[in-house]
Amino acid sequence: MSIDTTTTMAILKRDFYNRNACQVARDLLGAHLVRFINDQRVSGIIVETEAYRDGDAASHAYRGRTSRNTPMWQTPGISYVYLTYGMHWLLNAVVEPENAPAAVLIRAIQPLDGLDIIAENRYGRPPREWTNGPARTTMALNINAAQNQVDLTSQSDGLWIESADPIPDSDVCTGPRIGLGKNVPEPWRSIPWRWWLKDNPHVSHISKKSNVEPI
């Protein structure tokens, strides 16, 4: 789909995040993930997300609160950044009311501003592979442990999300979440809690093996 990038942006407020993770994941499609690096704006359009909810066996929060997953219980609208596979940082937005552990994983963006910085951060890779995955996205935007538990509703920490033109349902696809452990039981294993923009070339490469169905 083509995307209008001339819209006037507004930073998403806490109320936006204080909702069911599935609704937030759906509505984050098309929003702009923005990072400030060396006084330069680096951003991308969110094109793929996943929801993780309370009681969800695939969620980090499922077996209770630990030092790592504590942000999931905290104020909606903060970040939850964690290290996976010993080497990759993944960015989540914490959602739902405080004490209801839930988050939305940002799985892919379409590069928008600061392409020179993104190219530098993803040196040697073709543009198509700059941000088409959750760890590729954090590498492109210099996101790591320093961005854990920052306030996404404020510019003060150099990482926030802005609203843009709403995406119609006809341009949204859903499917099962990617990369879940093989011991994750049904219905969580195949529940369609991943959302992406139809035909967008920047969705995560690893997800392209999975099924593709419109809402």
Place this chain on the structure above:
DNA sequence: ACGGAGATCTTCT
């Protein structure tokens, strides 16, 4: 284009 394996280390059992 696709598939398999290694990388690498924190977190929790």
Place this chain on the structure above:
DNA sequence: GAAGATCTCCGTT
């Protein structure tokens, strides 16, 4: 001690 909300490289088609 094992398992990850993954990426990259290197093989083969």
